[in-house]
Amino acid sequence: MKILAVLPAILLATSVIAAEHENTNPVQIGTIEQGKINYKKAIEWAKEHPGVPPPLTPEEDYAIFGKDGLPRPGSGVHIIPANKMHYDKSQVKSIEYNASLLSTKGYIEKYNQHATNLLMFHQIANADFSKSDSLGEQSTHLRHNLSDLKMAYDYQGVPNSLVKEIIGFAPESTFIKNGWTGAIEFFSPQEFNGICAYHEINIGLTGSSANFAKEIVNYQVNNKVTIIEVSGNEASGYGYNIEWWDDHFRHTLECASKVFTSGIKKQVITLATQIDNQKN
Amino acid sequence: MKKTIASVFLSFIIGLVSSISYAGFFGNTAHSRANCLTFVESVTWNAKESHWWRVKSLHTSEKGAQHMVDTFMAYTWRAAAFHSGESNRDLHDPWTAQGYHFYMGGNGKEVYDAYTISTDCSAYDGWWG
Numbered sequence: 001m002k003i004l005a006v007l008p009a010i011l012l013a014t015s016v017i018a019a020e021h022e023n024t025n026p027v028q029i030g031t032i033e034q035g036k037i038n039y040k041k042a043i044e045w046a047k048e049h050p051g052v053p054p055p056l057t058p059e060e061d062y063a064i065f066g067k068d069g070l071p072r073p074g075s076g077v078h079i080i081p082a083n084k085m086h087y088d089k090s091q092v093k094s095i096e097y098n099a100s101l102l103s104t105k106g107y108i109e110k111y112n113q114h115a116t117n118l119l120m121f122h123q124i125a126n127a128d129f130s131k132s133d134s135l136g137e138q139s140t141h142l143r144h145n146l147s148d149l150k151m152a153y154d155y156q157g158v159p160n161s162l163v164k165e166i167i168g169f170a171p172e173s174t175f176i177k178n179g180w181t182g183a184i185e186f187f188s189p190q191e192f193n194g195i196c197a198y199h200e201i202n203i204g205l206t207g208s209s210a211n212f213a214k215e216i217v218n219y220q221v222n223n224k225v226t227i228i229e230v231s232g233n234e235a236s237g238y239g240y241n242i243e244w245w246d247d248h249f250r251h252t253l254e255c256a257s258k259v260f261t262s263g264i265k266k267q268v269i270t271l272a273t274q275i276d277n278q279k280n
Numbered sequence: 281m282k283k284t285i286a287s288v289f290l291s292f293i294i295g296l297v298s299s300i301s302y303a304g305f306f307g308n309t310a311h312s313r314a315n316c317l318t319f320v321e322s323v324t325w326n327a328k329e330s331h332w333w334r335v336k337s338l339h340t341s342e343k344g345a346q347h348m349v350d351t352f353m354a355y356t357w358r359a360a361a362f363h364s365g366e367s368n369r370d371l372h373d374p375w376t377a378q379g380y381h382f383y384m385g386g387n388g389k390e391v392y393d394a395y396t397i398s399t400d401c402s403a404y405d406g407w408w409g
Binding site: 033075184 | 311328329340341344346347348349376378380382387388390391392397
């Protein structure tokens with residue numbers, strides 16, 4: 001009987017674990033003596049430098065970044081031809097093909113779960129608000145007000161003049177000593193029908209950095225490194241994503257609409273530019 | 281052998297409970313935790329969406345053992361660089377978890393997102409919803 005009682009939980013466990021991705025295969029790094037030093041160093045460093053990795057030995061740096069050519073913290077944004085990145089020929093062709101679709105057709109036709117989620121966001125938000133009354137500052141649930149979000153910096157959100165309705169705010173990135181290093185504002189924009197999410201991550205705090213394929217980069221938002229991705233279909237709706245980087249923030253504006261039009265695409269790019277103008 | 285099986289099962293159940301109930305519910309959030317009952321891990325997750333992520337987690341014990349766990353690139357809602365067997369059972373040899381979190385789309389974007397560190401398994405940093 002006891003087994004029957006816990007069976008639903010075990011079945012649920014199996015389904016959830018199947019959807020996750022875990023890797024449990026560890027590789028030894030460095031000597032025991034170096035490990036002892038690192039243990040103390042990491043803890044002490046974190047007290048004074050929250051969100052910033054401690055200096056690494058050459059072996060650690062190679063294992064974490066160098067071996068796979070991954071961007072190092074604080075190294076900025078690098079624009080690289082796709083065939084010089086760590087992609088095989090078929091991936092390079094796919095990147096080039098998608099870039100050509102975006103410039104000719106205007107979007108990539110595929111089911112876009114993010115767009116579906118955004119289009120349903122009022123219902124999702126109402127369900128979350130009904131159970132998130134007593135959550136602490138590290139909670140990842142929605143807040144009604146920006147002032148309810150404990151941020152590690154002076155987060156401003158989207159200017160009110162661009163917003164028809166604020167739906168809510170949520171944290172993003174990670175929680176360091178005194179708050180979250182990023183946030184999302186969910187809102188309906190003034191200028192067009194749709195639901196948008198403005199993501200902002202403070203790269204001064206996180207050291208976020210990037211390698212981008214030259215083929216996907218343009219400079220449409222105030223001449224900053226910009227990546228525009230539009231995808232969707234009739235079933236999911238369409239997601240219009242504008243990501244842009246500067247010395248202080250990684251910004252992403254996602255907007256969803258039931259239809260694709262080049263007009264909405266232009267309006268989302270304009271909205272991103274207007275948000276950015278307010279940040280300067 | 282029985283102890284190993286029991287330990288793995290316990291890790292599974294604890295990991296399960298955390299993953300069902302607690303995640304970045306609306307944004308992509310990054311976390312580390314150490315000295316849990318049976319494991320150490322770093323995780324990037326978003327309960328509502330999947331992304332192409334990669335997490336490398338450096339696990340270091342006070343006595344000097346140091347392992348790196350790598351999820352490699354994966355399209356998932358929860359990328360966990362997880363290792364069971366590094367636990368708080370030996371109170372004289374605690375662990376730290378240091379997570380290096382990346383977004384790794386095959387779409388021409390390789391992004392270093394964030395660094396996380398933890399010396400405990402406490403209920404903070406968004407673990408608990």
